[in-house]
Amino acid sequence: xxxxxxxxxxxxxxxxxxxxxxxxxxxxxxxxxxxxxxxxxxxxxxxxxxxxxxxxxxxxxxxxxxxxxxxxxxxxxxxxxxxxxxxxxxxxxxxxxxxxxxxxxxxxxxxxxxxxxxxxxxxxxxxxxxxxxxxxxxxxxxxxxxxxxxxxxxxxxxxxxxxxxxxxxxxxxxxxxxxxxxxxxxxxxxxxxxxxxxxxxxxxxxxxxxxxxxxxxxxx
Amino acid sequence: xxxxxxxxxxxxxxxxxxxxxxxxxxxxxxxxxxxxxxxxxxxxxxxxxxxxxxxxxxxxxxxxxxxxxxxxxxxxxxxxxxxxxxxxxxxxxxxxxxxxxxxxxxxxxxxxxxxxxxxxxxxxxxxxxxxxxxxxxxxxxxxxxxxxxxxxxxxxxxxxxxxxxxxxxxxxxxxxxxxxxxxxxxxxxxxx
Numbered sequence: 001x002x003x004x005x006x007x008x009x010x011x012x013x014x015x016x017x018x019x020x021x022x023x024x025x026x027x028x029x030x031x032x033x034x035x036x037x038x039x040x041x042x043x044x045x046x047x048x049x050x051x052x053x054x055x056x057x058x059x060x061x062x063x064x065x066x067x068x069x070x071x072x073x074x075x076x077x078x079x080x081x082x083x084x085x086x087x088x089x090x091x092x093x094x095x096x097x098x099x100x101x102x103x104x105x106x107x108x109x110x111x112x113x114x115x116x117x118x119x120x121x122x123x124x125x126x127x128x129x130x131x132x133x134x135x136x137x138x139x140x141x142x143x144x145x146x147x148x149x150x151x152x153x154x155x156x157x158x159x160x161x162x163x164x165x166x167x168x169x170x171x172x173x174x175x176x177x178x179x180x181x182x183x184x185x186x187x188x189x190x191x192x193x194x195x196x197x198x199x200x201x202x203x204x205x206x207x208x209x210x211x212x213x214x215x216x217x218x219x220x
Numbered sequence: 221x222x223x224x225x226x227x228x229x230x231x232x233x234x235x236x237x238x239x240x241x242x243x244x245x246x247x248x249x250x251x252x253x254x255x256x257x258x259x260x261x262x263x264x265x266x267x268x269x270x271x272x273x274x275x276x277x278x279x280x281x282x283x284x285x286x287x288x289x290x291x292x293x294x295x296x297x298x299x300x301x302x303x304x305x306x307x308x309x310x311x312x313x314x315x316x317x318x319x320x321x322x323x324x325x326x327x328x329x330x331x332x333x334x335x336x337x338x339x340x341x342x343x344x345x346x347x348x349x350x351x352x353x354x355x356x357x358x359x360x361x362x363x364x365x366x367x368x369x370x371x372x373x374x375x376x377x378x379x380x381x382x383x384x385x386x387x388x389x390x391x392x393x394x395x396x397x398x399x400x401x402x403x404x405x406x407x408x409x410x411x412x
Contacts, residue, residue, distance in 0.1 A: 028389055031248065032333045036241035075330075076301055083294040091290065106340045109293045113333040115245060177404065178239050182397030190383075190390035197385065 010135050017139030023116045024147035024185075025192045030116040033107045034148060035181040041163065044152025045145065046100045050093065050108060052141025054085045055117050056134065059125040063133035066126045078121045079112065086111045116144060155184055223354050225410055226347075230358035233410050236334050237366040238400040243334030247367060248392055250325070257371035260325045261364025265357065267307060267329050268338055271300050272356025275339035276349055296339045304330045334363060369399060 023029045033051065038044040058081045069077045090108045093101040101108065111117070120140055125133040157163055159175030174180045236242045243264070250260045275296050283289055308326040312319045329335060338359050342352045373395055382391050 028248065031244040032241050035244060076298065079297050079301060080294060083297050087290055087293050090293070106337055106344065109340050110242075110333045110337055112293055112297050113331050113336050115331055118331060174401075177400075178241065179397045179401035179404065181241070182393045182400055186386075186390040186393030186397065189393065190385045193385040193390065 010132065013132055013136045014139040017136065017141070017143040018146065019143075021140075022143045022147060022192075023140055024144060024151075025189055027116075027119075028189075029119055030114045030144065031185075032110065033114065034151065035178075035185060037104050037107050038148055038152040038155055038181065039176045040156040040160065041149055041152040043100070043103050044148035046093075046097070047104055047107065048141075048145030048148040050089045050104075051111050051114060051116070051144055052138075053089055054082060054111050054114075055120060055141045055144075056137040057085045058082045058117060059120055059133045059137035060130055062121045062125040063128060063130045069126075074126065075118075075122075078118060078126075082117050082121070083112045116140060151181075151184060151188065154188075155180060158184075223351065226351055226354050227358040229410050230355050231362035231365070232403070233406045235362045235366055235403050236337070236359050237363055238396065238403045240337065242337040243332050243363055246325075246328060246332055247370060247396070248389065250328075251367055251370040251392070252374050254368060254371040254375060257367040258364065259321050260328075261360070261367045263325045264329055264332060264334065264363055265360025267300075267304060267326075268335060268356045268360040268363075269353060270303055270307065271335050271339055272342060272352045273349075274299055274303060276342065276347075276352040279339075279343050280349075292340070292343065297336060300335050300339070301330045334359065366399070370396065373399075 017023065019026075021027060024031070024034050030051070033047050037047045058078070061081050062078055065077075086109060089111070090101070093104070093108060120137060124136045128136070153163060155175045158172050159177075159180060161169040161171035172180075175184065230236070234240060237244065237247050246260055246264070251257050278295060278299060279292070283292060283295065304326055308319075311326075338356055342355050347355055370392075374392065377391065377395070386394070
């Protein structure tokens with residue numbers, strides 16, 4: 001009985017990242033890479049993979065050492081862990097996929113300050129044991145990959161007239177320019193709000209979590 | 221002349237928020253009131269200039285001579301985080317009035333990717349010291365400009381009949397898209 005319950009909660013932790021608490025569409029986290037690198041489906045997918053790798057590894061590590069870190073220096077410690085994995089991901093991309101690494105540019109190192117990772121570390125990994133932390137990070141990571149790939153696909157179809165490099169027709173160049181990114185994401189979130197409305201609609205606050213306990217409520 | 225080009229390029233033509241997508245979180249989060257947006261912009265500009273100075277020194281006097289560029293990300297982010305903490309403490313001690321208006325925004329700045337982006341970009345472009353400082357100042361002012369324009373529009377937007385599902389983030393993103401299009405009009409000012 002207990003086992004079933006554990007499984008159920010684990011399953012819940014996994015699924016929530018895909019839709020209910022989708023990092024991009026519902027929580028509005030990690031907007032900078034979401035908007036910047038989704039000029040094509042493959043770029044969005046690679047960025048999602050890199051971010052998920054860092055998210056999963058750092059969640060696991062933080063969850064393992066969570067009792068050793070004094071709470072005053074926890075943010076700094078989390079950032080060191082995250083930055084280490086980001087360096088690994090960056091070197092891996094540079095070595096094996098130089099073209100993708102070039103296309104993503106400074107947004108690979110900027111995974112360090114991606115609010116999704118710090119947010120999950122603060123909200124989840126620092127309070128749960130390794131397995132739930134891993135499952136939660138996996139769900140959030142896949143949710144992020146999905147969001148970036150969807151956005152990248154839409155912008156690639158409309159902006160370049162291709163899907164993952166195939167298909168050809170007259171493109172609307174605006175969609176791969178910065179303006180198109182904002183507009184596409186705005187429309188997508190509105191559409192998801194519309195779908196959500198049929199069940200239950202909660203207000204989502206458009207801001208990154210402040211990783212410092214205080215301040216968050218005042219800033220709003 | 222060179223400095224002027226860097227300044228205009230970073231502040232307007234390649235605006236950090238609208239063209240490079242750096243610092244989107246505060247752009248969406250703190251842009252509902254003009255006054256708040258202005259304070260946030262100034263605080264960010266201040267930290268950006270400091271961060272440009274400090275990361276340039278670290279990059280050129282520690283990381284490069286010892287051939288440690290792979291430590292760039294770790295060292296930059298730690299320096300920025302501690303810098304923000306330090307600035308916060310310093311302002312709280314020296315000027316309580318300034319602290320009241322800026323203080324609550326300062327912790328937010330650590331997770332602002334515009335700061336780290338600035339440090340990485342100026343390292344990538346191999347700017348010299350003066351160029352880095354000008355780049356930092358211009359990027360900060362550009363950030364303030366984008367934030368204030370957005371806040372001004374959003375204050376008016378409170379009175380507009382926005383469709384139910386577009387309320388909040390979606391309409392803000394769409395306005396940002398239109399602003400980004402408008403800023404593309406500056407693209408001809410500078411090539412490259």
